[in-house]
Amino acid sequence: MNVTSSQAQTPNAEHSPLALLRDLVGRSAAATVGEGEPPAVRVERPKRADQGDYATNAAMLLAPRAGRPPRELAGTVASELAELMGGDLERHEIAGPGFINLFLSDGWHRGGLRTVLAAGERYGSGGASSPRRVLVEFVSANPTGPLVAASGRHAAYGDSLSRILEHHGHTVWREYYFNDAGGQIRLLGESVRARACGEEVPEGGYQGEYVRDLAERIEGSASLDADELAGRAIALLLREIEGTLERYGVHYDAYFSERTLHAGSPSYVERAFEVVAAGGHTYESDGALWLRTTSFGDDKDRVLRRSDGRVTYFAADLAYLLQKRERGVELQLLPVGSDHHGYVARMKAAFAALGGDPDDLEMPLIQFVHLVEGSERAAMSKRRGDFVTLDELLDEVGVDATRFFMLQRSHDRTVDLDLELARRESPENPVYYVQYAHARIVSMLGRLGPERLAAALAPGADWGSDPLDAAERELIKALLAFPDEVAEAAERRAPHRIVAYSLALAQQFTAFYRDCRVVGATPAEVESFRIALSEAARRTIATALRLLGVGAPDSM
RNA sequence: GCCCCCGUAGCUCAGCUGGAUAGAGCGACGGCCUUCUAAGCCGUGGGUCGCAGGUUCGAGUCCUGCCGGGGGCGCCA
Known part of the structure; x- marks a missing residue:
């Protein structure tokens, strides 16, 4: 009930x-x-x-x-x-x-604070009424070049959402799916081969400077064929992508290779074909194998195997959906760029054809990040090569500010990131406001001995019964809002709510700090209470920042 | 043509799936450092929530239609 x-x-x-x-x-x-x-x-x-x-x-x-x-x-x-x-x-x-x-009453407020402190690290956690096994697949940019700045939004969103879902009580896997087979990969191999041989890249190939770098870094590249070069290039690029993501604070449980879906006998792709065929959802036409996705709400059927025998990327997607489900994943979250919205219907249809409930596959659409340089738009085409990489952005703006900025806005809104502004005004980024509040508390409580702190935080500590200051009551209520905020962020897949919360909480603490003397307050019971309140605020700010993947520094 | 997202203060955006007199940051203007961190604080100014209808006790929020911005529609990914 x-x-x-x-x-x-x-x-x-x-x-x-x-x-x-x-x-x-x-x-x-x-x-x-x-x-x-x-x-x-x-x-x-x-x-x-x-x-x-x-x-x-x-x-x-x-x-x-x-x-x-x-x-x-x-x-x-x-x-x-x-x-x-x-x-x-x-x-x-x-x-x-x-x-x-x-x-x-004040008593109710004090009791609330005791509850917060008693919960410790677990405060705000465990709100999921029915914990599920969730897999979040995100970024999944093909390893045909470095991660671009826009990937920073996907990475921050997927990672922060994962952290929030975990805190909410779900079991979460994070995966990065990459294509290491197919046309784009062949094109990459040919582009590298061309550069290695001092030729122009083929029509539609990859022109970025990094392609020359790859040709140089792969030993004997001029004498290797395109397939071999593609394989080596992917390995190098993937390692770099992983390095960038680690630097960004994003750790995956697995980097999942498309190729493994085609391997073995029967392969996952073949098994997926069997499953949908057994359900009567496939047919042959014009020599191709089709999945009748229109039975499940798609606006046209989709090809699984072309008339020349090659399977489509969609076939691999189908196989991956099956593979994840067979591993016991109950909910698949697949945030994708809003330009992929055409995929949603076919993916859900594919999932349904495999026997899944389409509600157990969610694809939040993430709107674009436009990089703006002053008033000009910076382009981000990988193939043309004129992009700002995520690494460059992190060099300019820093990890914490970038993550905070990327998460600040609802994922269904486009955002403009002005590089000029980010560079110039990064110390004024709101992230520092929140971090500053945390550092300030650490500094303040650091003036006390550890035994004084422990005494104030002890479950039976005497906090007196003086009337509470308005700022004290407000700060307690801000702390008490946290579990609901986590629940809201988790269920609406909305990390930006935690950003807003962290700002509001920091603001409430700052108001309290302004109005209420903590260290040295008299009588001692009031000091104890304010110490406890400050520590609860510190922990909750730290937890909120952790859910965002942003650091909570002890000093600034 | 069909589909997705958006339109709220000068700018960038929140607004907790229908609640009371619509908020924050930045920018502007005016103040505050012998007192736990001035990356801070206080104050002032700033709005027909794109437009028009509808649903009801109540709409920024839900429905319909327009207008405007962004994006997508292939045996490419």
Whole structure:
């Protein structure tokens, strides 16, 4: 029974005071209307401080069901809740169309902080109601050149999403799939061979300077044939790509070779053909083998094997989908560039033809990053060779700022990255604001002895009972929002929400730091409480940054 | 022609799948360092949420149609 809400999944109530609160509101609402499922109430922060610590729409949701006006129901819900919460609920108001504004006690806030500290590293984790085995395949740029800057968005997105899903409670594999067979690879081999022999690259070939480098670095390149050169070039380029990604903080469980799908007898490609044929989803026409993807919503059928016997890339994609499913992957996430959106229907159809549920294959579309140099657009064509590589971008802007920038915007929006600005103003990037807050806390708490810190953080530490400062209450509420934010980011596949959260949390800490003296505060119980609050903020900032793959430095 | 994404402050963008008087950063203007890090803080100015309808107690959010920007539609990837 889902007693809580439509606000994503409910994180473990024991680690989330907010989830607990939602639970209580839901029960109060259910009690108000008698029998039936508790409604999926919302409990959220109102915009204005005088509207309470939290507000709920429970009564408005019940109104249609109960056939009574929301404000009337609100009174009953609120008194039910008051009974359940005792002194934690200081007072409540019924406002506007039927909101119940909740004013929570200082004791509730202090208890919330204890919960955060008790959860430790696990704070905000484990909210997935049904943990799944998830595979995220991302970047997967063909090793026909260095990674371009735009790949930095895919890499940051896929990696951060993986981290968030793991924190949320899923089991996650990260894979990079690369083509090392087929036409583009042959073309690469021919391009290298041409350069090795001092010739012009063939029509449509790869013209970048790196192709000459490859020709030089491969020993005896002039005397090797194109196939051999392609193989050597791919190995070199893949190693470089991996190096760039590692530098960027992106670690894969596997770099998956397309070629392995064609190997063995029967190969995965052949097995995949058998599976879809057994389902009656294939047919021969004009000498080619087709997959009837139109049965599953695609707008035309797709070729698996051409009339000349060669299989298509799509056939390999089909085989890879099968291979992943047979390994026990329950959810496949495949973020791709928005220019690949035409693939979504056929991939989902392929997955369905293999017997899968199309909902278990998701392909978030990632919009482009345009590199702008002042007012000019920097082009990024690999074949023409006039691109900015990810490595060059990292040299200019740095890993943390690049990741933060790439993740800051929702993935379905195009972004312009002004290199001039990034270079000049990188110290003013918001990422430093968040990191600065973290470093500041480390520095501040570093003034204390370890035993003082431990005493303040101890589960039974005396934090006194003085009225809390507004900034203290706000900071606690910012901390309590974290589990919901993780859940939201995970379920909407939206790492950018963690970026926004990290900024908001850093801002709340800074306001607290401005208003409340920590080290040396009197009496000692207040100092203890503020130490604990600062440490909880530090840990949560560090966790949020970790989910983004951004460092949390001790000093700046 | 069909399909996908977007249109919110001067600029770049959030807006928690329908809630109360729409927010942040940057830029502009004016202030703040003998006091736990000034990569910081405080204040001011800035909006017909592209346009027009619709759904309802309530729409930046959902539906329809336009307008504008970006991208995609092959036995290429």
